[in-house]
Amino acid sequence: xxxxxxxxxxxxxxxxxxxxxxxxxxxxxxxxxxxxxxxxxxxxxxxxxxxxxxxxxxxxxxxxxxxxxxxxxxxxxxxxxxxxxxxxxxxxxxxxxxxxxxxxxxxxxxxxxxxxxxxxxxxxxxxxxxxxxxxxxxxxxxxxxxxxxxxxxxxxxxxxxxxxxxxxxxxxxxxxxxxxxxxxxxxxxxxxxxxxxxxxxxxxxxxxxxxxxxxxxxxxxxxxx
Amino acid sequence: xxxxxxxxxxxxxxxxxxxxxxxxxxxxxxxxxxxxxxxxxxxxxxxxxxxxxxxxxxxxxxxxxxxxxxxxxxxxxxxxxxx
Numbered sequence: 001x002x003x004x005x006x007x008x009x010x011x012x013x014x015x016x017x018x019x020x021x022x023x024x025x026x027x028x029x030x031x032x033x034x035x036x037x038x039x040x041x042x043x044x045x046x047x048x049x050x051x052x053x054x055x056x057x058x059x060x061x062x063x064x065x066x067x068x069x070x071x072x073x074x075x076x077x078x079x080x081x082x083x084x085x086x087x088x089x090x091x092x093x094x095x096x097x098x099x100x101x102x103x104x105x106x107x108x109x110x111x112x113x114x115x116x117x118x119x120x121x122x123x124x125x126x127x128x129x130x131x132x133x134x135x136x137x138x139x140x141x142x143x144x145x146x147x148x149x150x151x152x153x154x155x156x157x158x159x160x161x162x163x164x165x166x167x168x169x170x171x172x173x174x175x176x177x178x179x180x181x182x183x184x185x186x187x188x189x190x191x192x193x194x195x196x197x198x199x200x201x202x203x204x205x206x207x208x209x210x211x212x213x214x215x216x217x218x219x220x221x222x223x224x225x
Numbered sequence: 226x227x228x229x230x231x232x233x234x235x236x237x238x239x240x241x242x243x244x245x246x247x248x249x250x251x252x253x254x255x256x257x258x259x260x261x262x263x264x265x266x267x268x269x270x271x272x273x274x275x276x277x278x279x280x281x282x283x284x285x286x287x288x289x290x291x292x293x294x295x296x297x298x299x300x301x302x303x304x305x306x307x308x
Contacts, residue, residue, distance in 0.1 A: 056293070093295065100295050105242065105244055107244035145244075
């Protein structure tokens with residue numbers, strides 16, 4: 001019974017994530033990608049960072065590493081899989097989730113707090129929130145602009161697979177509240193199953209009471225259910 | 226087997242915003258150049274041996290599909306020359 005936090009060369013939010021999970025009483029273990037997933041894996045986090053130096057495209061190399069076959073198998077069998085930031089880029093690059101995260105509209109690395117609106121509260125990642133609830137998470141990325149074909153985005157929205165949208169403090173998804181130019185302000189999406197999700201903002205950085213807000217706990221608690 | 230160089234050009238699909246290209250274009254304007262637009266693309270030259278130019282192009286196309294391009298945001302073009 002352990003959540004595997006997969007470490008690639010260049011991951012740097014792996015320990016933060018394990019610590020946030022431990023704080024919630026969830027057993028978590030760092031799993032070096034070359035060693036594969038532990039046998040008793042009950043959940044997988046693809047953590048933030050700069051795997052393989054963002055060579056080619058952020059997440060492109062890690063998405064094609066052998067451990068991702070194991071992650072895909074786990075996801076297909078219903079094991080919860082969460083990609084955060086670079087993990088979200090890896091998730092999309094490996095087709096675990098639809099779309100792509102690419103260069104911010106500003107062409108700059110952005111490190112700031114943002115508001116997110118919970119779009120679908122009927123998933124393991126969001127059932128601690130209410131639909132329409134506004135939470136505050138930090139972002140830290142240069143390539144977080146969500147891109148996807150118009151038709152596929154329509155399908156995603158129709159299927160309720162958008163998890164979070166960037167918004168202002170009042171919950172309005174305005175262009176001004178969209179930090180990176182993401183299409184339709186999308187900050188996080190579900191894969192084919194509700195148990196697979198990716199998001200660019202960092203729930204693990206708002207999960208320890210000692211460092212402030214704890215809005216992120218709601219996302220990570222999915223692994224404790 | 227014949228030695229070929231396959232050139233894979235990867236560019237953003239039409240309509241996908243390219244903030245880096247826009248920034249580069251603006252920098253050129255600051256240097257005093259006049260321009261209407263600027264598009265950027267990645268170019269990969271892959272040296273490989275294959276039975277035919279078609280086989281080389283096919284293999285390079287698969288490389289683009291599986292890694293060099295991201296089909297969600299990119300189009301790509303493969304050209305092959307004998308090396």
